[in-house]
Amino acid sequence: MKKNKVLLLSVCISASMGITALAGQWTQDASGWYYQNDDGSHPTNQWFQDFDGTWYYLNESGYMLTNGAAPDGRTVGDDGAWVQPVTGETKTVLREINNWVIGDVWNHGYCDFYHYEYDGKDSTGQSIDIDYALQLFKDSYKKKAGYNAYINSLSDDYAALKTAWGKLSGESDKLYKHFESGVQQTGNDTDTAIFVQYRDAFSKCISEKK
Numbered sequence: 487m488k489k490n491k492v493l494l495l496s497v498c499i500s501a502s503m504g505i506t507a508l509a510g511q512w513t514q515d516a517s518g519w520y521y522q523n524d525d526g527s528h529p530t531n532q533w534f535q536d537f538d539g540t541w542y543y544l545n546e547s548g549y550m551l552t553n554g555a556a557p558d559g560r561t562v563g564d565d566g567a568w569v570q571p572v573t574g575e576t577k578t579v580l581r582e583i584n585n586w587v588i589g590d591v592w593n594h595g596y597c598d599f600y601h602y603e604y605d606g607k608d609s610t611g612q613s614i615d616i617d618y619a620l621q622l623f624k625d626s627y628k629k630k631a632g633y634n635a636y637i638n639s640l641s642d643d644y645a646a647l648k649t650a651w652g653k654l655s656g657e658s659d660k661l662y663k664h665f666e667s668g669v670q671q672t673g674n675d676t677d678t679a680i681f682v683q684y685r686d687a688f689s690k691c692i693s694e695k696k
Contacts, residue, residue, distance in 0.1 A: 518549040519566070531557075533568070540628075541568035563631040572636040580647075580692045583633045587685055590626040591658060594619065596678050599665050604675040616669045627662060630655070647691035654684035 510523040520528055521544065528548035533556070535541050543556040543566075550566040561569045572579055598608045598619060608614040637644075637651045657680050664676060 517547075518552070520544065520548040520550065533560075542566045543568070561635065567628065567631065569631040569635050572632045576640070577695065579636060580695065583637070584689055584692050586626070586629060586633070587654070587658075587688065590623070590629075592681075592685060595623045595626075596658075596661050596665070596676075596681060599623075599669045600675040600678055602669050603672050606671045620665065620669055624666075630658070644691075644695070647688065647695065650684060650688040650691050654681070654688050657681045657684050 510521055512519055513522050514520075521534060522528055529544050530548045531546050532544055533541050534544050534550075543551040543560070543562055545551050551562050552566045553562065553564050555561045563569050574582075593609070598614060599616075601607060601609045602614060602616050608619075634651075634655060637648055640648060661676070661678065661681060
């Protein structure tokens with residue numbers, strides 16, 4: 487979340503959202519983030535769409551809801567963004583999540599990042615626009631909240647998989663925070679061995695469910 491963002495206020499054409507665009511800015515105080523319009527008013531009790539398409543819910547006091555459910559039942563994550571539900575046949579969704587972990591999070595994310603830290607190249611030894619790569623990674627990482635909600639909703643038949651995901655998710659978030667502000671060439675590479683261990687355990691759990 488950044489201050490001074492120009493947002494699009496929206497309320498869907500469905501029951502919960504209309505489309506009204508107003509200029510203003512995000513402001514943070516001791517109680518949280520709220521949005522102040524140019525006329526000094528504060529939107530309340532509604533969904534609010536950022537310029538990048540991200541949805542937030544502003545409560546009765548105008549503060550952004552985090553890590554909870556809005557009155558209409560939709561949930562938001564720790565960052566306040568709406569967690570779009572993931573649906574589909576279980577095996578198909580789990581393969582999708584596994585491909586995302588291996589492809590977007592590892593191959594085009596942490597693997598490239600730690601190689602860049604060491605020698606300024608990607609994991610294949612090629613030149614890389616690291617700032618652009620990091621932005622793409624952050625955009626893709628927004629999927630994680632939905633995947634997390636999906637896996638946590640699985641039955642106890644998936645207990646081992648859920649345990650592996652919990653470990654993988656936590657380790658991934660640690661690495662995300664490490665790289666979030668930028669990837670710098672330092673001559674040292676970040677230790678990703680624990681992430682790889684949990685990634686492989688998660689993949690194994692999925693293969694055993696086929």
